[in-house]
Amino acid sequence: MTYEKILFFIFAMSACGGALGVVLAQRVARMAFWLIVSLGSVAGLYFMLHADFVAATQIIIYVGGTLVLLIFGIMLTATGPHVKIQTSPGELVMGAAVGVTLLFLIQGTVRSVDWNKAAIVTSGGEFQQNEGQGYNPTGQGNTIRPLGMALLGLRPDKDLGAPEEAGLSSGYLFPFEIVSIHLLVVLVGASYLARAKQRTRPTV
Amino acid sequence: MNFFPIATNIVDYLQDSVGLTNGLAMVLAALIHGSLLVGIFMGTPVVWIWGERKIAGRIQDRLGPTRVGGRFGWLQSVADGIKLIQKEDLVPPAADSMLYRMAPYMVCVAAFGTMMVLPFGETWVAVASDIGLYVLVAILSLEVIGIILAGYSSGSKWSLFGGMREAAQMVSYEIPLSLCAIIPITVAGSLNLVEITQLQSGWANNWLIFHDPFVLITFFVYFTVATASCKRAPFDLAEAESELVGGFHTEYSGMRWSFFFMGEYAAMFVVCAVAAILFLGGWNSGIAPLDAALLEMRALSADGSFQPMSYLSNAIGMGILISKGWALVFVQVWVRWTLPRLRIDQVMITCLKYLIPMSCFLFLGTICFPLVKFYFSAQWEPVMENGKQVEINGEKQWDLIDSNTSIWAPKADKWAKPNISAPAEDVETSQLILPNSTPIDDGELADVDRQVAGGTR
Numbered sequence: 001m002t003y004e005k006i007l008f009f010i011f012a013m014s015a016c017g018g019a020l021g022v023v024l025a026q027r028v029a030r031m032a033f034w035l036i037v038s039l040g041s042v043a044g045l046y047f048m049l050h051a052d053f054v055a056a057t058q059i060i061i062y063v064g065g066t067l068v069l070l071i072f073g074i075m076l077t078a079t080g081p082h083v084k085i086q087t088s089p090g091e092l093v094m095g096a097a098v099g100v101t102l103l104f105l106i107q108g109t110v111r112s113v114d115w116n117k118a119a120i121v122t123s124g125g126e127f128q129q130n131e132g133q134g135y136n137p138t139g140q141g142n143t144i145r146p147l148g149m150a151l152l153g154l155r156p157d158k159d160l161g162a163p164e165e166a167g168l169s170s171g172y173l174f175p176f177e178i179v180s181i182h183l184l185v186v187l188v189g190a191s192y193l194a195r196a197k198q199r200t201r202p203t204v
Numbered sequence: 205m206n207f208f209p210i211a212t213n214i215v216d217y218l219q220d221s222v223g224l225t226n227g228l229a230m231v232l233a234a235l236i237h238g239s240l241l242v243g244i245f246m247g248t249p250v251v252w253i254w255g256e257r258k259i260a261g262r263i264q265d266r267l268g269p270t271r272v273g274g275r276f277g278w279l280q281s282v283a284d285g286i287k288l289i290q291k292e293d294l295v296p297p298a299a300d301s302m303l304y305r306m307a308p309y310m311v312c313v314a315a316f317g318t319m320m321v322l323p324f325g326e327t328w329v330a331v332a333s334d335i336g337l338y339v340l341v342a343i344l345s346l347e348v349i350g351i352i353l354a355g356y357s358s359g360s361k362w363s364l365f366g367g368m369r370e371a372a373q374m375v376s377y378e379i380p381l382s383l384c385a386i387i388p389i390t391v392a393g394s395l396n397l398v399e400i401t402q403l404q405s406g407w408a409n410n411w412l413i414f415h416d417p418f419v420l421i422t423f424f425v426y427f428t429v430a431t432a433s434c435k436r437a438p439f440d441l442a443e444a445e446s447e448l449v450g451g452f453h454t455e456y457s458g459m460r461w462s463f464f465f466m467g468e469y470a471a472m473f474v475v476c477a478v479a480a481i482l483f484l485g486g487w488n489s490g491i492a493p494l495d496a497a498l499l500e501m502r503a504l505s506a507d508g509s510f511q512p513m514s515y516l517s518n519a520i521g522m523g524i525l526i527s528k529g530w531a532l533v534f535v536q537v538w539v540r541w542t543l544p545r546l547r548i549d550q551v552m553i554t555c556l557k558y559l560i561p562m563s564c565f566l567f568l569g570t571i572c573f574p575l576v577k578f579y580f581s582a583q584w585e586p587v588m589e590n591g592k593q594v595e596i597n598g599e600k601q602w603d604l605i606d607s608n609t610s611i612w613a614p615k616a617d618k619w620a621k622p623n624i625s626a627p628a629e630d631v632e633t634s635q636l637i638l639p640n641s642t643p644i645d646d647g648e649l650a651d652v653d654r655q656v657a658g659g660t661r
Contacts, residue, residue, distance in 0.1 A: 003230065027300065029300060029303055029353070029356055029357065030300070030302060030303060033302075033303055033306065033353065036310075036346075036349060040346075047331075052331075052333045052334070052335060052339060053334075053335055053338070055339070056335060056338050056339040056342040056343075057342075059342040059343060059345070059346065060338075060341065060342035060345060063345075063346060063349070064342060064345035064346060064348070064349075064378075065345075067349060068348060068349060068352065068371060068374070068375065069375075071349070071352050071353065071356060071371070072352070072368070072371045072372075072375070074356070075352070075355075075356050075364060075367065075368055075371070076368070082300055082359075144334045144335045144395060145334070
C-alpha cells in the first residue's frame with residue numbers, strides 16, 4: 001500500500017464521515033462544522049490529484065466564504081442558544097432517494113473511465129500522452145498556466161492538433177467579465193434595496 | 205506542484221548512507237521535516253509571548269518578566285505553558301460541547317496549514333505550488349471559522365459578541381488583504397512564492413517594495429490589513445478585554461485557551477513572512493555578493509543529491525526570512541502597546557472607506573506605473589517631422605506623407621530597462637518578451653522578436 005493510498009483513504013473517509021455528520025447532526029452550527037470537514041477533505045483530495053487551483057478555490061469559496069456567512073447568519077438570526085433542525089421521516093426518505101440516484105450516476109461515470117489505460121500512465125513509468133479521461137502525471141504543477149491561457153482563448157492542448165477550419169477557441173475572458181459585471185450590479189442593487197430608508201445621523 | 209522536494213534529498217541520504225529501507229527512510233524524512241515545521245509553528249509563540257511581555261513592559265516603563273530562567277525571564281513562556289497544561293479543561297454547561305472543543309484546533313490547524321506552502325528557502329518548501337500565495341490566503345481564511353465557532357458555541361453573550369465582531373471584521377478585511385497581495389503579484393508576474401523571491405535577488409533595491417512608489421505604499425497598507433486580519437491591536441475587537449471580558453475566548457481555560465494564542469502568534473508570523481516574501485526579498489539578504497555565494501552553495505545539490513553546504517545555505521536563507529518576519533512581528537507588538545483600540549464602527553470605516561479605495565487606487569497605479577515610467581525614461585526620437593519621414597537605420601519608418609504632425613517614437617535599442625527581469629527559466633520566452641533583448645542569430649526568432657517589439661510599440 002503506497003503512501004498516496006493511505007492519504008487518500010484518510011481524506012476519503014473524513015469526506016464521507018463529514019457528509020454523514022451533516023445529515024445526522026441536529027444543530028445547524030454542527031452541520032456547518034461537518035460541512036467544513038467534508039469540503040476540506042475533498043479539497044485535500046484535489047491537492048492529491050495536483051489540482052491545487054481547484055483545491056484552493058474550494059477552500060476559499062465554500063469553506064472560507066459560504067460557511068462563514070452561514071454561521072454568521074445563524075448567529076444573527078438565532079432566537080435561542082442552539083438552533084436545531086428537526087428532519088421529518090419524509091424528508092429523510094427523499095434525501096436518501098436523491099443520494100442513491102446520485103451514487104448510481106457517479107458509479108456509472110467511474111465505470112465508464114478506462115482505468116487500465118490510466119493505470120499504465122500512472123504506474124508504467126513511460127509518460128505517454130493519455131487522450132481522454134484519466135490521471136495525467138505529466139501535467140503536475142502546471143495548473144494555473146493552462147487555466148490562464150484558456151481564459152485568454154489559447155488552448156495548446158486542443159488547438160495544436162485541431163483541423164484548420166475548426167478555428168481557435170474563443171476563450172472565457174469575455175463571459176467571465178460579463179458575469180463579474182452582472183454580479184457587481186446585483187450587489188449594488190442588493191445594497192440599495194437593503195439600505196436603511198431613513199438617513200441616520202453619522203456617529204463618527 | 206512538487207511534493208516534498210527536500211524530502212527526496214534526505215530520503216536518498218538515509219537510504220544510501222545510513223542504510224534504511226525505502227519505507228522507513230520516507231517515514232523518518234517526513235517526521236523530520238514535519239517536526240521542523242511544528243518547531244517553527246510552536247517556536248514563534250514561545251519566543252514572542254515572552255518578547256511581547258518584555259516589550260510591553262519596556263513601553264509601559266516596567267521591567268516585564270525577570271525571574272523565571274535567570275536574567276531576562278526568558279523561560280517565562282515555558283512556565284506559562286506548564287501552568288496552562290495543569291489547568292482544568294472546563295466546558296460550560298450552556299456551551300455546544302463538541303464545537304466548543306473543536307474550535308481551538310481549527311484555529312491552530314489553519315495557522316499551521318499555511319506553512320505547507322510557505323517557502324523558507326529556495327528548496328525548503330513543503331509544497332512548491334504554482335499558486336502558493338492563493339493557497340496560503342485560502343488556508344489562512346479558515347482561521348476565522350474557528351474564532352466564530354468558539355464565540356458561537358461558548359453559550360455566552362461576551363463570546364457571541366466577540367465572534368460576531370470577528371466575523372464582520374474578517375469578511376471586510378479579506379478584500380483589501382487580497383487586493384494588496386495582488387499588487388506585488390502583478391509586478392512579479394507570478395503567484396509562486398518561490399519565483400517571486402527569486403526575482404528579488406541581488407542588492408536590496410531589487411526588492412519589490414522599492415520597485416515603484418505604489419508598491420512602497422502598498423507594503424504599509426498590506427501591513428495594516430495583515431495586523432487587522434490577525435486581530436491584533438488596534439484591531440483586536442474580537443478580544444477587547446476592557447469591554448467583552450475576553451471576547452471569543454471568555455469561557456476557555458487551560459490548553460484550549462492557549463491554542464488560540466498559538467494560532468494567533470503563528471498567524472502573525474505567517475502574514476509577516478508573506479510580507480517579507482512579497483515585498484522585502486524573502487530569504488535574500490539584500491547584499492548581492494552574499495546572495496550570489498548562497499546561490500552557488502545551493503546549486504551544489506541541483507541534481508537532487510544531499511549536500512551539507514546546500515543545506516547550510518538553505519538554513520541561512522531560512523534564518524534571514526525568519527528574522528525579517530520577526531522584525532515585522534516586533535512592529536506589530538510595538539503597535540499594539542502604543543496605539544489605543546478602535547471602536548468597531550471605526551474599524552469597519554477604516555476598512556470600507558479608506559483601505560479598500562486605497563488598495564484599489566494602488567492596484568491601478570501599479571498597473572499604470574510601467575507605462576508612465578516608460579514614457580519618461582525611454583529616449584524618444586523623431587520618426588516624422590512636419591510630414592517628412594526620418595530614416596532610422598536606413599529604413600523609412602512611416603508611410604504617412606500628407607500630415608503636418610510630427611511623430612516621435614522611442615528608440616528601438618534604448619527601451620527602458622525593466623527593474624525586474626523576467627524569470628530566467630525560459631530563455632526563449634524572455635528573449636521574445638524583453639524589448640531590450642539582444643538580437644539573436646536565429647532568423648526566424650529574430651523576426652518574431654521584431655514583430656513582438658513592433659506590436660508593443
